[in-house]
Structures are given as structure tokens and as C-alpha cells.
Amino acid sequence: MRIDKDLVAASATPLVLGILSEGDLYGYAILKRVSELSGGGMQWTDGMLYPLLHRLERLGYVSSSWGTSEAGRRRKHYAITPAGRDVLADRQEQWTVVADALRQVWQAAQRPPVAAAEGWA
Amino acid sequence: MALHAELEAQIDKWRGYVQRRQAISPADVDELEDHLRGQIADRRATGLDDEEAFLVAIKRLGNLDAVSREFAREHSDRLWKQLVLVPEGSGDAGTPPWRELAVVLTLAVGAGVAAKAGLAWLDDGAVLARNLCLLVFPFLAAYFAWKRRLTARVAATLLVPFAALAVVLNVYPFASGGSTEVLATLHAPVVLWLLAGAAYAGGRWRSDSRRMDFVRFTGELAIYYTLLALGGAVLIGLTFAALQIAGTDLRPILEDWILPFAIPGALIIAAWLVEAKQDVVENIAPVLTRVFTPLTIAMLLALLAVFTAVGGLVDTDRDLLILMDAILVLVLCLLLYSISARDPLAPPGLSDALQLVLVVAALAVDAVMLTAMLTRIAEFGFSPNKIAALGLNLLLLVHLVRAAWLTVGFLRGRRPFTALERWQTRYLPVYGAWAAIVVMVFPPVFGFA
Numbered sequence: 001m002r003i004d005k006d007l008v009a010a011s012a013t014p015l016v017l018g019i020l021s022e023g024d025l026y027g028y029a030i031l032k033r034v035s036e037l038s039g040g041g042m043q044w045t046d047g048m049l050y051p052l053l054h055r056l057e058r059l060g061y062v063s064s065s066w067g068t069s070e071a072g073r074r075r076k077h078y079a080i081t082p083a084g085r086d087v088l089a090d091r092q093e094q095w096t097v098v099a100d101a102l103r104q105v106w107q108a109a110q111r112p113p114v115a116a117a118e119g120w121a
Numbered sequence: 122m123a124l125h126a127e128l129e130a131q132i133d134k135w136r137g138y139v140q141r142r143q144a145i146s147p148a149d150v151d152e153l154e155d156h157l158r159g160q161i162a163d164r165r166a167t168g169l170d171d172e173e174a175f176l177v178a179i180k181r182l183g184n185l186d187a188v189s190r191e192f193a194r195e196h197s198d199r200l201w202k203q204l205v206l207v208p209e210g211s212g213d214a215g216t217p218p219w220r221e222l223a224v225v226l227t228l229a230v231g232a233g234v235a236a237k238a239g240l241a242w243l244d245d246g247a248v249l250a251r252n253l254c255l256l257v258f259p260f261l262a263a264y265f266a267w268k269r270r271l272t273a274r275v276a277a278t279l280l281v282p283f284a285a286l287a288v289v290l291n292v293y294p295f296a297s298g299g300s301t302e303v304l305a306t307l308h309a310p311v312v313l314w315l316l317a318g319a320a321y322a323g324g325r326w327r328s329d330s331r332r333m334d335f336v337r338f339t340g341e342l343a344i345y346y347t348l349l350a351l352g353g354a355v356l357i358g359l360t361f362a363a364l365q366i367a368g369t370d371l372r373p374i375l376e377d378w379i380l381p382f383a384i385p386g387a388l389i390i391a392a393w394l395v396e397a398k399q400d401v402v403e404n405i406a407p408v409l410t411r412v413f414t415p416l417t418i419a420m421l422l423a424l425l426a427v428f429t430a431v432g433g434l435v436d437t438d439r440d441l442l443i444l445m446d447a448i449l450v451l452v453l454c455l456l457l458y459s460i461s462a463r464d465p466l467a468p469p470g471l472s473d474a475l476q477l478v479l480v481v482a483a484l485a486v487d488a489v490m491l492t493a494m495l496t497r498i499a500e501f502g503f504s505p506n507k508i509a510a511l512g513l514n515l516l517l518l519v520h521l522v523r524a525a526w527l528t529v530g531f532l533r534g535r536r537p538f539t540a541l542e543r544w545q546t547r548y549l550p551v552y553g554a555w556a557a558i559v560v561m562v563f564p565p566v567f568g569f570a
Contacts, residue, residue: 027152028160046183047153047182047185047188050156058195071158074151075152075155076151076152
């Protein structure tokens with residue numbers, strides 16, 4: 001299943017912040033985690049992750065530091081900041097409201113559309 | 122790692138490609154490369170071979186244009202930062218930008234003071250001419266020494282030839298107005314410039330790529346210096362005219378103070394600008410070389426045509442020979458600069474063919490010149506001027522022949538472009554050595570005449 005790109009874009013920030021709240025990670029590991037969490041359903045254009053991370057860094061939600069990989073290459077690690085945790089909590093509330101509303105709509109959609117039929121009549 | 126040489130080459134090529142994007146900084150390229158390598162490693166673990174893994178990883182990374190646009194949106198400052206005087210300190214910048222500006226301004230003023238002192242105390246015009254570049258050079262070298270944090274040993278190795286040159290230029294009993302003196306005055310800057318190159322390379326003067334960087338630096342310095350000079354001339358001219366109408370003559374101040382400070386000072390400022398704003402000129406350099414290569418070819422062909430039409434090479438005027446030497450040196454500079462501005466990985470194209478034409482035309486002119494010179498020498502005997510010119514032409518001949526040979530090899534796909542590059546950078550010190558010989562050995566051999 002391919003997820004609509006607007007939906008991917010909207011969920012990207014909370015997803016990345018949420019993953020980083022589990023622990024510090026570098027770019028490729030973040031993407032792998034996204035893929036794992038969504039069962040491979042959410043496929044990002046890999047390159048797009050970095051402008052996003054840089055934006056979150058500019059906004060002060062994450063901090064970065066250069067380290068080295070197992071192969072001895074330069075690797076940039078990202079960590080969530082307290083401001084990032086606040087934003088994450090805020091987004092979590094928003095998404096809960098959205099998800100809740102959607103769930104009610106899905107449930108309503110599964111019931112026979114009596115009211116709607118009457119309305120048209 | 123040797124097993125994956127092909128893969129490493131592909132990653133290198135990709136890096137070069139990404140690096141050309143203004144919006145993606147070198148640090149970001151490192152980050153993307155780390156990502157690419159992670160993806161490749163995982164793909165290989167699932168059984169893909171190197172090439173397949175690389176292709177999948179590249180595909181997953183996304184369309185480079187779109188990614189680059191996204192970077193530009195987030196880092197719009199990057200597209201402009203080259204135009205700002207003080208770049209915002211990137212994470213791993215060693216020194217605060219303001220300190221660099223202060224150092225540069227101090228050195229520029231220092232160079233001005235040195236030049237002014239020389240003008241004030243050295244009355245003899247010839248002595249002044251011999252010493253002027255010696256006075257300014259230390260400030261440029263000091264900037265590189267500071268910028269590259271030269272070790273004491275490297276600084277000492279630079280100081281020794283500099284001191285030797287200074288001693289020779291001032292201790293030799295040159296005959297007044299003699300040609301060895303003029304030759305020494307003309308060749309000393311070449312030696313100094315290569316010493317500046319050694320300082321520029323931060324002591325790693327054996328490295329081909331550092332030498333190539335210095336060639337690039339020289340070309341860009343010339344561009345920046347010209348721009349500064351043009352701007353300065355316009356400013357001074359306007360002030361001059363305005364003050365003249367107001368009844369004040371600016372000339373004494375201009376000659377005594379403004380020019381002695383502005384001319385050497387602008388050299389240091391230009392050097393700093395090249396260092397700080399490389400990206401801006403990098404975009405101009407290939408354009409400039411492409412515009413001037415065909416024009417220079419036309420000039421050389423016109424000269425050749427005139428020479429053949431006129432005939433009588435023996436009567437060739439001495440001034441003409443000197444002028445032609447200057448033209449050939451200019452052609453060589455253009456050649457070096459266009460080679461330095463070229464992407465070594467790009468396949469041979471039209472501009473490389475044009476470059477070959479340029480080299481061949483220069484060779485033909487050089488051959489004509491050599492014939493004229495040898496005839497002159499056979500007829501009138503040796504003189505320091507003739508030997509110096511002959512030596513330079515022979516050096517140019519060797520340089521151009523080999524360059525033409527390597528360019529043909531490259532165009533036919535037999536050699537990599539780097540072979541041509543390496544020939545240029547390896548040959549550069551030869552010019553320095555020859556200039557040093559002209560400065561140090563010629564005067565005693567020819568009796569300081």
C-alpha cells in the first residue's frame with residue numbers, strides 16, 4: 001500500500017521526533033525505524049529526510065553532533081531536545097484528536113447510511 | 122576495500138556530482154554519503170551485487186534536483202552566503218570570521234606601509250623595482266602561514282630561499298641599467314610566487330591537488346584583483362574629478378599615499394576574497410576559459426599568418442620577440458587555468474578539442490619564435506636577454522608538446538584527464554627553478570652587465 005505523500009509529509013515531524021525520543025540515532029537508522037514501524041508501508045524519498053532534520057534542528061527541536069561510524073567515517077547523530085519533547089507532546093495530542101475523529105467516522109461509515117439516504121429523499 | 126574499488130569510484134563520482142549543488146554543503150554531502158553507504162550495505166546483505174546495491178540506494182535517495190531544492194528551501198542562506206562579507210561560522214570552523222578579517226586588514230595595511238616605506242627610502246628607481254615584490258611578498262606569505270597554520274619547519278624552509286633572494290638582489294653589483302638587472306627584477310616575482318604557492322599549500326607542496334588548487338587560486342586572484350582595481354579606479358576617478366571642480370588637486374595624495382597603499386593592499390584583500398568566496402568564482406572560471414580559449418586561438422592564428430606573410434624571421438624585432446614571449450606565457454596561464462577549472466571526471470568534449478587546438482597553435486608560434494631566436498643568436502652571438510628568452514621558450518616547448526600529447530591521448534580515450542593535470546602540476550616547479558637560475562646565476566656569469 002502506498003501512502004499519500006501529503007499524509008507522509010504531515011506525519012513526518014511527529015514520527016521523527018517520536019523515534020528520536022526513544023534514543024539518539026543517525027539519518028539512515030531513523031529511516032530504517034520508520035520503515036520497520038510502518039511495516040514497510042511508509043516509503044520516504046531518503047534524501048528528503050535530511051532537509052527535514054535540518055529544519056527541526058534550526059527550530060531547536062533536535063540537536064546534532066558529528067561522530068564516527070563503525071567503518072570510521074563521519075556520521076551525524078541527532079538527539080531530541082526538551083523543546084522537541086514539548087512539541088512532540090503537543091503533536092501527540094493533536095494526532096490523538098485527529099485519529100479519534102477519524103475512528104468515529106470509519107465506524108459511522110460501516111453502519112448502513114440511513115440518515116444520509118433520508119436526507120437525499 | 123580493494124574488492125569494491127568500482128563501488129568506491131562510483132560513490133566518488135556521485136559525491137562530485139552532489140557537491141556541485143550550491144544548496145548542499147560539504148558536511149551535508151558527508152551525511153548523505155553515510156546514508157548511501159548504509160543503504161548499500163543493507164542491500165548487499167540481501168544478496169545484491171555492488172552495482173545493483175548502488176543503483177537501488179541512489180534511487181531510494183531520490184531525484185537529486187528535488188532533494189537539492191528541498192535543501193535550498195531549508196538553507197536559502199547558502200545560495201547567498203557567498204555574497205556576505207562574514208560567512209556564518211559553520212560547526213567546525215576553526216577561527217571566528219571577525220578575527221580573519223582583522224588579520225587580513227592588518228596584513229593589507231602592513232603591505233601598504235612596507236611599500237610606502239620602500240618608496241620613501243629607496244631613492245634609486247632600479248633598486249626600488251628590485252625590492253618592491255620582496256617588500257609585499259612577506260605579507261601574502263604571512264596570511265597563508267596564518268591561515269594554514271604552517272609549522273615552524275615549513276616556515277623556515279620558505280624563509281631561507283626568500284632571504285637568499287633578498288640578499289642576491291641587493292648584494293649583487295648590478296651595472297646600472299644592465300640587462301641582467303632587468304632580468305633579475307622580472308624573474309624574482311616568479312620565484313616568490315612559487316614560494317607563495319608553497320605557503321598556500323600549507324607545506325604540502327608535493328601534493329598534485331594542492332598545486333592545482335594554487336593554479337586555481339592564481340587565476341581567481343587575477344580576476345578578483347582586476348575587479349578590485351576597476352572598482353578602485355572608478356572611485357578614485359570620480360573623487361578626483363569632483364575635487365578638481367572644487368579646486369583641490371588630489372594628485373599628490375593619490376601618488377604619495379593612495380596608490381602605494383591600495384595596490385599592495387588590494388593583493389592581500391584579493392587573496393582573502395579568493396579563499397573566502399571560492400564558490401562564486403568557481404562558477405565564472407569555466408565560462409571565462411571557454412570564452413577566451415577560442416579568442417586566443419584566433420589571436421595566435423592571426424599572429425602566425427602575419428609572420429608567414431612577412432617572412433624575414435631574422436630581422437624580427439627584439440621587442441617583438443619579448444612581446445611574443447609574454448603572449449605565450451599568457452596562453453600557458455590560460456591553459457593551466459582552464460585545466461584547473463575542468464571537472465576531471467567529465468568525458469572529453471568540444472572544449473577539450475579546442476584546448477588541443479590552442480596548444481598546437483601555441484606550439485607553432487613557439488617554434489617560429491625559437492627559429493627566430495636561434496638565427497639571431499647565430500648571427501649576433503649570446504646575450505643574457507637572448508639566453509633567458511631561449512630558455513623560457515624551450516621550457517614552454519617541452520611543456521606544450523607533452524600537454525598536446527596527453528590531450529590527444531585523453532581525447533582518444535586512452536588516458537585519464539588526471540594525467541594531463543598531473544603533467545601541469547609536476548612541471549610547474551621547473552619554471553621556478555629556471556627563474557631562480559636567471560636571478561642567481563645569470564648576473565655573475567654575464568658580469569652583472
